[in-house]
Amino acid sequence: MHELLIKINDAVQKRQQAELVPSIEAAIEAGLNPKAIIDDGLIAAMDVVGSEFSDGIIFVPEMLVSAMLMKQGLKLIKPLIAGGSDEKKGKVLIGTVKGDLHDIGKNIVVMLLEGAGFEVVDLGVDLSVDQVVKKVAELKPQIVGLSALLTTTMPEMQKTIAALTESGFRDQVKVMVGGAPLNQAFADSIGADGYAKDAAEAVSLARRMVSA
Amino acid sequence: MEQSPYIRAMSALYQGRRGDRPAVANPTSIVCHELMEQTGISFPEAHLNYKMMADLAIAGHEIAGFDSVMPEYSVDQEAAALGCTIDWGDKDQMPTAKDFPYADFRDIEVPENLLEKPSIRVVLDAIAYLRKHVGGKAMIIGKVMGPWTLAYHMAGTENFLLQVGLGEEAKVRRMLDQLMPVTIAHLNAQFEAGADVVTLGDHCTRNLVSPKHYEQLLLPLHKIIAREVSGPIILHVCGECSDRLELFSRSGFAAYHFEWSVGALRAVQTIGDRMTLFGCVNNAQTLYQGTPEDVYKQARMAIEAGVDVICPECAIPLSTPLENLKAIVAAAREGFGK
Numbered sequence: 208m209h210e211l212l213i214k215i216n217d218a219v220q221k222r223q224q225a226e227l228v229p230s231i232e233a234a235i236e237a238g239l240n241p242k243a244i245i246d247d248g249l250i251a252a253m254d255v256v257g258s259e260f261s262d263g264i265i266f267v268p269e270m271l272v273s274a275m276l277m278k279q280g281l282k283l284i285k286p287l288i289a290g291g292s293d294e295k296k297g298k299v300l301i302g303t304v305k306g307d308l309h310d311i312g313k314n315i316v317v318m319l320l321e322g323a324g325f326e327v328v329d330l331g332v333d334l335s336v337d338q339v340v341k342k343v344a345e346l347k348p349q350i351v352g353l354s355a356l357l358t359t360t361m362p363e364m365q366k367t368i369a370a371l372t373e374s375g376f377r378d379q380v381k382v383m384v385g386g387a388p389l390n391q392a393f394a395d396s397i398g399a400d401g402y403a404k405d406a407a408e409a410v411s412l413a414r415r416m417v418s419a
Numbered sequence: 420m421e422q423s424p425y426i427r428a429m430s431a432l433y434q435g436r437r438g439d440r441p442a443v444a445n446p447t448s449i450v451c452h453e454l455m456e457q458t459g460i461s462f463p464e465a466h467l468n469y470k471m472m473a474d475l476a477i478a479g480h481e482i483a484g485f486d487s488v489m490p491e492y493s494v495d496q497e498a499a500a501l502g503c504t505i506d507w508g509d510k511d512q513m514p515t516a517k518d519f520p521y522a523d524f525r526d527i528e529v530p531e532n533l534l535e536k537p538s539i540r541v542v543l544d545a546i547a548y549l550r551k552h553v554g555g556k557a558m559i560i561g562k563v564m565g566p567w568t569l570a571y572h573m574a575g576t577e578n579f580l581l582q583v584g585l586g587e588e589a590k591v592r593r594m595l596d597q598l599m600p601v602t603i604a605h606l607n608a609q610f611e612a613g614a615d616v617v618t619l620g621d622h623c624t625r626n627l628v629s630p631k632h633y634e635q636l637l638l639p640l641h642k643i644i645a646r647e648v649s650g651p652i653i654l655h656v657c658g659e660c661s662d663r664l665e666l667f668s669r670s671g672f673a674a675y676h677f678e679w680s681v682g683a684l685r686a687v688q689t690i691g692d693r694m695t696l697f698g699c700v701n702n703a704q705t706l707y708q709g710t711p712e713d714v715y716k717q718a719r720m721a722i723e724a725g726v727d728v729i730c731p732e733c734a735i736p737l738s739t740p741l742e743n744l745k746a747i748v749a750a751a752r753e754g755f756g757k
């Protein structure tokens with residue numbers, strides 16, 4: 208791999224803020240393929256960061272900084288991709304369900320999905336069933352992601368899935384669910400298509416969902 | 420010999436003389452719908468009116484059978500006093516903070532009449548009322564948020580943690596230093612009002628930050644708090660914290676309230692000789708979704724492991740069956756075992 212790509216990758220992975228922008232500028236100057244900068248520099252780095260987070264080697268503050276750097280990098284490179292039509296891996300709608308304001312975990316999932324090249328529309332927190340259905344109709348995502356951290360808000364997930372069925376959208380989207388109190392058995396019981404225990408797993412799950 | 424609930428709980432708090440059975444006491448909320456129904460007192464009123472707050476706490480002792488009373492149900496009392504807009508919720512919804520007044524990390528303005536702000540006064544008055552009505556009968560537990568949790572409320576959790584990640588130490592330390600006096604003042608006021616022991620919630624958990632950050636940024640403040648407050652403090656940090664139990668034990672706090680994922684045996688073996696342990700029936704799977712038998716078994720496991728005071732792991736889900744809370748007490752009534 209080109210030395211500058213390694214530097215970009217390192218800057219995101221090891222959170223070397225001062226290195227990132229100069230390395231990307233140098234890479235562009237050197238005529239490196241913008242797609243390679245994204246894939247081998249930024250995305251590959253976020254894959255490592257995601258698994259370090261899963262393994263408890265790094266924690267939320269470190270993850271937030273890496274994600275911030277990745278976004279800064281993407282901003283610099285995106286305009287260079289021909290016609291701006293960089294192909295996306297798939298579109299994901301995501302949010303925290305009604306009555307629940309916990310969003311740190313969901314935000315990390317968003318960051319890693321974006322890092323992995325998905326187009327993510329973050330609907331925020333305290334999301335009503337109707338809002339989800341409306342947005343699915345409008346944006347036609349491949350995947351809907353739902354997050355809940357409170358045992359008392361977990362039933363909202365089932366309600367959302369039921370509403371997607373009623374409105375006829377259920378077979379057009381894959382639903383993935385997550386949040387600390389959930390598990391695979393719960394996801395199965397409410398008829399979700401997938402569950403992931405952390406953000407790194409959420410990325411593999413999303414990748415499987417769009418390739419299936 | 421049968422001990423009174425008060426003596427049983429106080430004795431357990433100091434790892435003192437064992438009576439007939441282990442103590443059951445809650446450092447965090449055990450309010451559930453059935454307790455609300457049986458007392459006719461509901462949320463949000465119980466967050467805002469001292470008498471309702473205290474009477475609902477007494478139900479935990481008289482109806483659920485706990486050896487303690489704990490009248491503060493939200494994590495937002497100080498935040499409200501410091502200028503956060505709080506939605507106090509309803510009978511199905513715990514309160515939530517609606518804004519983060521210090522997202523820009525400017526100096527925190529602590530109101531001079533902090534202890535007279537309605538959201539603090541209500542707790543102090545509830546504790547005084549409890550002292551009058553169940554003092555010496557049940558252990559009165561207060562609750563205060565520490566500087567780290569207050570910083571989540573002031574700046575927004577993610578924003579605060581990002582600054583930690585960016586290594587903005589001066590900024591982070593300044594905010595924590597400015598919030599610590601709020602914690603200390605509130606702790607002392609709750610003791611003066613009549614609390615026997617106070618829970619200190621400071622969510623520096625493994626789910627959010629590294630042990631290194633706890634050690635560098637918060638442990639020094641915990642040591643100061645332990646020194647400046649004379650009464651016994653129960654440190655409450657939920658989440659999987661087994662990687663920082665040793666650090667907690669250096670704080671000088673009397674007790675630690677741990678979560679199920681830490682493991683009763685591990686907690687006892689790691690710091691049980693230095694801190695009194697409060698734990699631990701799992702909230703989400705067991706107390707809320709499990710049967711009384713499941714709860715009973717987990718409580719017995721904690722007792723057999725040598726946990727000093729038996730309780731849920733955190734504020735319980737509001738629709739937890741009362742029967743399941745009572746199963747904790749039933750398990751304790753079986754005695755110490757071994």
Ligand code: B12
Pocket residue numbers: 267301306307308309310311312313315316351352353354355356357358359383384385386387388402403404405406407409492493494513514515571576577622624626627657658659678702703732733734736
């Ligand atoms: C931070 C926090 C808060 C902050 C939230 C800030 C925010 N903006 O999110 C504040 C202080 C506001 C808060 C408030 C409350 N909280 Co809170 N909080 C926590 C805490 C300490 C950490 C949660 C967290 O962010 N974890 C870190 C992230 C990275 O992990 P995560 O969320 O699990 O996400 C990962 C995976 O689950 C997965 N994932 C997450 N979402 C999704 C979605 C999809 C689609 C997929 C695939 C995967 C996925 O990937 C993520 C990254 O790896 C936990 C306790 C703990 N130790 O976990 C309690 C906890 C979640 N809170 C709890 C409670 C009770 C409350 C309150 C009711 C407290 C009260 N008494 O008022 C209020 C409720 C407010 C509301 N209406 O939502 C309880 C919930 C109990 C339960 N299961 O019902 C917990 C578990 C504490 C406890 N032990 O009891 N809280």
